[in-house]
Amino acid sequence: MLKIKDLHAGLEGKDILQGINLEVKAGEVHAIMGPNGSGKSTLASVVAGKEEYEVSRGYITFENEDISELDPEERAHKGIFLSFQYPVEIPGVSVTNFIKTAINETRKSKGQEDMPASEMLKMIKEKADMLEIDRKFLSRSLNEGFSGGEKKRNEIFQMAMLEPKLAILDETDSGLDIDALKIVANGVNKLKSENNAVVVITHYQRLLDYIVPDFVHVLMNGKIVKSGTKELAYELEEKGYDWIKEELV
């Protein structure tokens, strides 16, 4: 599904990612872990198409198509979703209106009619219930005044509504208490199927108890320095990252 080959990318001529290689197949869950500043969020933003990042070398393909030059909205239309570490507050636009616009814009890009209002409402109700989101929450302005946990839950709600093929969850666990974490993880697991894939970016092993990865990768200084299975996450939790650094030397 997603193939990243020798990806170098960064800001203002300075590469933050220094040769990433990663393949994510349909049905898989990958976790990317690593210390602060290792390039995890940059990788997520580059895959989602944030324009300020410049790709200097390598490429990204999605379902065998090079997406390196595509706009963020075009990548979204193909089924790539990024759950933001810091979701942006948009006052004056309600969660419901926002998600309606997003869904209908995606449908428009595929030459489809708008989703009928009744169908939309049914879907909103269903997904909100799954994530234990209060109906009142949906008429509030997008992310405005939301707590950290509400913001993250709202991100997963959007993911549930948009039903992406590839979901990248950038530190979705930060700011969540254990109950909220379980609800969010449960939502992600329910959405999971053989036809889609999830990349979880996190500092901590905690989330991986609930969203169990098939593969764990360690990102350091813009490179994937070690890959393994979920046991690697436990090892990192226990021993930190220093032993990997030593191993590399």
Added chain:
Amino acid sequence: MSFKDKLLSSYIALEDYLEFDSPLHDVRNNAIKIFEEKGFPTKKEEAWKYTSLNSLLKPDYSVYSNKERNVELKNVRKYFLHEIDTYKLVFVDGVYNSFLSETTHDSLDVCLMSAALNKSKYKPVIEAYFNKAAKSDSLTALNTAFTKEGAYIHIPAHKEVEKPIEIINFSTGNEAAIFLQPRNLIVVGENAHVQIIERHQSLSNNEVLTNSVTEIFAEKRAYVDYYKIQNDEATASLIDNTYISQQRDTVCRVHTFAFGGKLVRNNLNFFQKGENCDSTLKGITILEEKQHTDHNTLVHHIAPNCESHQDYKGLFAESSTGVFNGKIIVEKDAQKIDAFQQNNNILIDDKATINAKPQLEIFADDVKCSHGCTIGQFDEDALFYLRSRGIGLKESRALLMYAFANTVLESVKIPELKVRINKLIANKIGVSLGFEL
């Protein structure tokens, strides 16, 4: 002959026809002297630094037409708030149009300035209020000298007006160029409550210059909610001079929706004369092409324990220019004042300009006064967030523009008007979104 000379000689003709025993006679004569002395303001004056009237003074305006022009209701219906019942004062080329209007004398007066000036029963009100709040700057004086027609609204004490009052000034284009000077007097009695919507609308592409003066008097505990819709043709210009005099415990709110016209200058003045006044001045400005809008606000805190809130948002596209000049004066005795001023602007295109200038003159020592002014482009992180959800660049920008302006819209208290303004904004932004804004 310059426009000024033309106006001065017109005044001589007008004077012959005025009654000498009218209480206004001296007021008019003094006013024309002020105008004669000062003339039209130029960019040399600090308050007019960024707005030049030069190009507006060139056409050969018809200064007053007495002809009653007809306009078909079906052609102008869209300019009314037709979803709900309202009182209406409609003027066509400066002349009252009884067919389109709905006036009343039933427990409140919604009628004509011409009637109020000529009938003896209104004399006490005219003598007590007319020209008492207006400043004596040259444009206001010019309007005062020529006062002839406009809205006269008098709400008696304790009266809550059950429906909004619309004041609409149409210009038909029957004259090649027309100069209009509506004069409105609004007196809101003790504990009375009123909502007013004012609109100037040209129905052709001929030149129109309107120099409007509105005086509003809020007696103690009165509530005045006033909306100005400025969404006119590219050949129509407006100088709006509004003066609001607040007695104690009053709430006065003015929303100005400036969506275009050739040149619009809003001189909006609040005078807080009693304790515990609340003044709100809000505006959304969305301009394109070569449109120019200048908001020149004054909040004069004369009495203690009062509040004022200003929130102006501006979106400027293409070569449009905006000015925000917000002045707050807090007098020595006006202690415990809370004065707030916010002005945020987004320049959509490189050629667009905004000149923003807050001016605070504070002579009291126990006051809370804050102001903030921003000029920026779109927030790139917000744009990326929206686009990453599949919303295209144009629509994402539209959403952000809407979100940006929305804080001003929240306080619109007439639901039908809010829907209307929403549509105007969507239209202006030029994008149909997936939902009713």
